[in-house]
Amino acid sequence: MHVRPGSIIGEPVSLSGKTALKMKKSTFTFLCISILFLLSSCVSVKEYQKNKLNDADMALSSRKAEKNELNFQSYREGASGANGGKTGGGCGCN
Amino acid sequence: MKKICLSVIGIYLLFIQAFGQTKKDSVKQEQTQEPPVYLDKPLQFEEINLVSSYYNQNGDHSAIQGGVGNEKVTDLSNGLEVKFVAADRDGYKYTLTGGLGIDHHTAASSAWVSVTGSSKTGGTRVYPSLHYTEESPTGKTISFGATYSDEYNYHSLGLEAGYGFKVKKGGEFDTKLNVYLDKVRLIYPSELSPYPVVVSSASNGGSSIPSSPRYTFSGSANYLQIINQRLQAGFFMDIAAQAGYLQLPFHRVYFNNGSVHVEDLPAFRFKIPAGIRLNYFVNDRVIIRSYYRYYMDNWGIMAHTANIEIPVKINPFFSIAPYYRYYTQTASQYFAPYKAHTRKDSYYTSNYSYSAFNSSFYGVGIHTAPPNGLWKTTLSSLDVRYGHYGQTTGLNSNVISFVFVWK
Numbered sequence: 001m002h003v004r005p006g007s008i009i010g011e012p013v014s015l016s017g018k019t020a021l022k023m024k025k026s027t028f029t030f031l032c033i034s035i036l037f038l039l040s041s042c043v044s045v046k047e048y049q050k051n052k053l054n055d056a057d058m059a060l061s062s063r064k065a066e067k068n069e070l071n072f073q074s075y076r077e078g079a080s081g082a083n084g085g086k087t088g089g090g091c092g093c094n
Numbered sequence: 095m096k097k098i099c100l101s102v103i104g105i106y107l108l109f110i111q112a113f114g115q116t117k118k119d120s121v122k123q124e125q126t127q128e129p130p131v132y133l134d135k136p137l138q139f140e141e142i143n144l145v146s147s148y149y150n151q152n153g154d155h156s157a158i159q160g161g162v163g164n165e166k167v168t169d170l171s172n173g174l175e176v177k178f179v180a181a182d183r184d185g186y187k188y189t190l191t192g193g194l195g196i197d198h199h200t201a202a203s204s205a206w207v208s209v210t211g212s213s214k215t216g217g218t219r220v221y222p223s224l225h226y227t228e229e230s231p232t233g234k235t236i237s238f239g240a241t242y243s244d245e246y247n248y249h250s251l252g253l254e255a256g257y258g259f260k261v262k263k264g265g266e267f268d269t270k271l272n273v274y275l276d277k278v279r280l281i282y283p284s285e286l287s288p289y290p291v292v293v294s295s296a297s298n299g300g301s302s303i304p305s306s307p308r309y310t311f312s313g314s315a316n317y318l319q320i321i322n323q324r325l326q327a328g329f330f331m332d333i334a335a336q337a338g339y340l341q342l343p344f345h346r347v348y349f350n351n352g353s354v355h356v357e358d359l360p361a362f363r364f365k366i367p368a369g370i371r372l373n374y375f376v377n378d379r380v381i382i383r384s385y386y387r388y389y390m391d392n393w394g395i396m397a398h399t400a401n402i403e404i405p406v407k408i409n410p411f412f413s414i415a416p417y418y419r420y421y422t423q424t425a426s427q428y429f430a431p432y433k434a435h436t437r438k439d440s441y442y443t444s445n446y447s448y449s450a451f452n453s454s455f456y457g458v459g460i461h462t463a464p465p466n467g468l469w470k471t472t473l474s475s476l477d478v479r480y481g482h483y484g485q486t487t488g489l490n491s492n493v494i495s496f497v498f499v500w501k
Contacts, residue, residue, distance in 0.1 A: 027388075035329070035370070042263050043322050052324055052375040056461075057383065057405040057413065060318050060328035060371045065459060065479040065495040068147035068171050073455075076151075076489065078423050078448050079389035079397035081312070081367035087334035088365060089274025089310025090241065091219075092248040092342060094447055 132231070135181040137190070141474075143175040144498040153446075153489035156203035158283075160346040160354065161432040161444030164202045165489060171197040185231030193223040207344045208284040219245035233260035235268065247344075249305070250276040264320030272312045277305040280343045286356055306339035328371040330387075336363040347442045348433045357443045359428055365391040369399075379407045389423075395448065397423035405461075415459045417481075425450035446487050457481030474501040 045053065052058070062070065062084040070085035074093040081087030088094070153165030173195040180188045197219040207213040225239035234257075241252035251274070258268025280303060282288070289303055312334035320326045338361060345357035369387035376382060387399040403417035426448035428441040435442040459479035467474050477497040484490040 031370075031388075038321060038327060039319060041321060042265075042319060044263055045320050045323055049323050050320075053320060053326055055375065055381065057381045057415070058326065058373045058375060060326060060373060063459070063477070063479070064143060064145055064497045065477045067145055067173065068149065068169075068495055069455075069481060069493055071171075072149055072151075072169070072483075072491065072493065073421075076447055076483075076485070076491075077397070077421060077453070078391075078393075078395040078426065079367060079387070079399065079421075081332040081334060081365060081389070082314075082330040082369035082387050083367075083385070083399075086274075087272075087310075087312045087314070087332040087367060088336050088363070089272070089276055089308070089312070089334075090243055090250045090252050092245075092278070 132181065132183045132185040134183050135179075137178050137180040137188070140177040140179045140189075140501070142177075142500045143173075145171075145173045145175075145495060146498075147171045147493060147495040149491060149493045151489065151491035153485075153487065155431075155444075155446040155487055155489070156206070157342070157345040157357070157443070157445035157447075158203040158206050160348040161446065163206065166202040167199060167491075169197060169199040171195065187229045189225075189227040189229075191223075191225045191227075193225075195219075195221040195223075197221075207281060210284070213284075217246050219243060233266075234258065237270075247279045247281050248276065249279075250274055264326075266318040268316050270314045270316075272310070272314075274308075274310040276308040276310070276338075278308055278339045278343065279303055279305045282343050282356055283346050283354075286346075286354065306343075308336065308338040308340060310334060310336045324375040326373055330367075330369040330371070332365070332367050334365040336365075337361060341443065342445075345443065345445055347435055347444050349435050349437060349442075350433050351437070352433070355442065357445065358441050359443055360393070360441055363391060363393055365389070381405045393448070394425065394427035395423055397421065403459075411462060411464045413461045415461070417457060417459070419455040420452070421455070422452045423450060446489070449487060451486045453483060453485040455481055455483040472500050473498060475499045 070083060071091075071093075074080045074085060074091070078094055080094060086093075147170070149167070149169040149171070151165060151167040154163070155161050156163035156165045173193060175191060175193040178190045182188075198216065199219075200216040202215060204215045204217075205211045205213050221241065221243040223239065223241040225237065227235055227237040229235045237254075237256040239252075239254040241250070241254075243250040243252075252272060254270055254272045256268060256270035258266065260266050280289075312332055314330065314332040316331075317329045318326065319328075340361060340363055341357040341359040343356060347355045347357050349355065367387055367389040369385060372384045374382045381404070383403040383405065385399070385401040387397075389395070389397040389399070399419065399421045401417065401419040403415050405413050405415035407413045426443070428439075428443050429448040430439070430442065430444065431449070432444055435444070457480045459477060461475065461477045462468065463475035468476055475497075476499075478494070479497075480492070480494045482490070482492050
């Protein structure tokens with residue numbers, strides 16, 4: 001059975017180039033509009049009102065305990081970065 | 095009756111007096127307030143973190159054996175980080191962080207670097223690091239760092255520099271530049287090695303095995319924004335370019351005619367990941383942490399990652415946080431499974447990290463931080479986190495991590 005490079009055995013045929021590009025553009029547009037809507041609704045928060053935001057679980061970063069999880073994911077997956085870990089280099093990972 | 099009326103009028107006048115301060119008065123009060131006073135604070139110990147993890151994995155698509163074969167791996171990693179902080183009377187804060195990591199792994203497939211299956215299956219990686227950060231009273235930060243990593247087949251020197259500042263309405267922006275100058279030791283499969291020295295379980299490996307360079311340049315830009323008293327968001331974007339020897343020399347590829355070759359990938363790779371975090375404080379017991387990342391590169395891989403975690407506070411000092419992560423990627427144009435590549439392919443790999451697959455990663459973490467330390471010691475907090483990972487390629491793994499913090 002001939003297997004087309006880029007697919008694994010039994011994988012259905014992928015989307016055509018134009019359809020995939022349309023989906024990428026619409027996903028990108030949706031994300032941009034969502035982000036703009038989110039940022040436009042910002043309010044000023046005084047220091048004494050930040051008790052909830054300063055909770056340790058509210059930190060906008062990955063946890064220390066995720067450090068080695070990010071590491072094994074960079075070896076076992078093709079994607080990396082934008083999560084506090086490396087985007088490449090520093091190890092024999094992807 | 096007169097007394098009651100007078101009392102009511104008196105209370106009303108008191109109310110008027112309490113809220114009678116005009117805007118001008120409050121501004122004048124702020125203007126006459128003393129500026130904050132900073133004191134010199136010499137460099138002193140702040141905290142020690144120890145992160146220890148145990149990882150085990152199983153699968154059937156070892157890249158060393160051309161996309162087939164056992165992928166059993168165990169890894170024990172330990173990372174120690176010590177932080178020192180100083181401050182001066184101008185309000186500047188200085189942080190110096192030193193780290194040392196030691197990982198030891200065993201991998202069943204490593205035995206098959208030698209065609210007889212006699213190569214050593216274990217290895218140790220040591221990686222020290224040093225970081226310096228300076229923060230001004232106005233919220234501007236600059237940072238510098240250096241990392242080094244050493245394992246038998248891979249050496250890395252990393253340098254980084256960063257700059258950040260705060261913006262109005264609760265925003266923070268920071269950027270970072272990273273450079274990794276790596277060397278890949280050219281340990282080929284024994285039947286394909288052009289060098290006379292072959293790694294075996296008895297030998298120490300040859301110092302005569304040459305290395306090939308791999309360079310990584312990346313820049314990251316992050317923006318954090320407070321939306322309201324319960325919601326904040328972060329936007330993260332990296333751009334990375336890699337050049338040099340980007341494959342691994344001990345990965346085999348079998349062509350459809352039965353011939354065996356060393357994995358061959360292009361000497362340039364360009365990556366763009368972009369992510370967003372959204373954290374919401376539902377109430378005093380529940381928080382929602384969410385994350386989404388989109389990734390694309392010029393090797394044809396496009397990936398989506400979505401993660402949700404819900405920490406639940408059982409009491410102020412103990413919380414449980416279940417989580418779920420979903421990941422999906424398309425295959426690289428250079429990937430094909432065992433005996434699927436042909437002589438016409440310019441580049442070829444059978445490493446299933448570059449194949450199309452979905453994965454799920456789920457588990458739970460617990461966090462405890464009693465006010466007087468654990469067991470009345472200087473151990474101020476302990477985190478334990480377990481997760482199970484599974485790919486549609488058949489690879490599955492378990493990881494458990496412990497984080498100890500001493501202050």
